[in-house]
Amino acid sequence: MAIVIGIDVGISTTKIVGINDEGQVVAPKRIKATDPVASLYGAFGKYLYDNKISLSDVEKVMITGVGAAYIDSPVYGLPTAKADEFISDGLGASYETDIDRMIVVSMGTGTSLVQCIGDDIRHIGGIGVGGGTLMGLSRIMLQTDDIHTINKLANEGDLKNIDVQIGDISPNPLPGLPKDATASLFGNAKSNATREDIALGIITTVLQTIGSTTILSSLGSGIKEYVLIGNLTLLPQCKTVFPSMEKLFGVRFIIPEYSEFCTAIGAALVYVKGKKGKE
Known part of the structure; x- marks a missing residue:
């Protein structure tokens, strides 16, 4: 063999x-x-x-x-x-999804963006927000960088105690923005916010920032399919944050079987x- x-x-x-x-x-x-x-x-x-x-x-x-x-x-x-x-x-994401027009979002310590159109694979940018950001903020704000502890805390958190949502600043939905859409990450955080709320806020901030950056990077390309790879794809919050963004922006985030x-x-x-x- x-x-x-x-x-x-x-x-x-x-x-x-x-x-x-x-x-x-x-x-x-x-x-x-x-x-x-x-x-x-x-x-x-x-x-x-x-x-x-x-x-x-x-x-x-x-x-x-x-x-x-x-x-x-x-x-x-x-x-x-x-x-x-x-x-x-690009090759790994193409193999796993069989998609030939996409942006590959590699969510590691930071995040890189790779545009794939057929055999044309090119790095188009990235941001310094990723798993390293999540760990660093958690060490400062939660006094731990153990991902299992952070996840356990986040599962009990409530974003209403951390983020400003559209419904907090307007009695009615805004054009294209439902009342539960995020208006300001951590904009509603109080000094007495619970560790659970903070943990969920940190994870959501990292994932939403990555998602928004990816969508903006595809403007003008016609690409609306984004393949998420890397260790952060294992976060259970990916199953709520990215579907919400799909519904809001009319795009598709895909996490393949062997994403990491x-x-x-x-x-x-x-x-x-x-x-x-x-x-």
């Missing part, structure tokens, strides 16, 4: 997948990253062991992500190359599809 390994070495996590000779994704895996080199080799070794893959089965190792800059030699002596992260985002592994999948596909990687 020949297999191509894709590894996304990120700031906080390393993700690894395989693409077999039938073009199928094999057992994606993620581990928490502390040191990028150690996490890459640890993830690779565990992946091979868990899936009973021998080194001789590996045709190519493709690495991408910010941590790839620390890797300067072949992984375990195997043929190794570096894949462009934005190309990997799309970049790693795309890195492997760079080789599979014969695109250029840096050896």
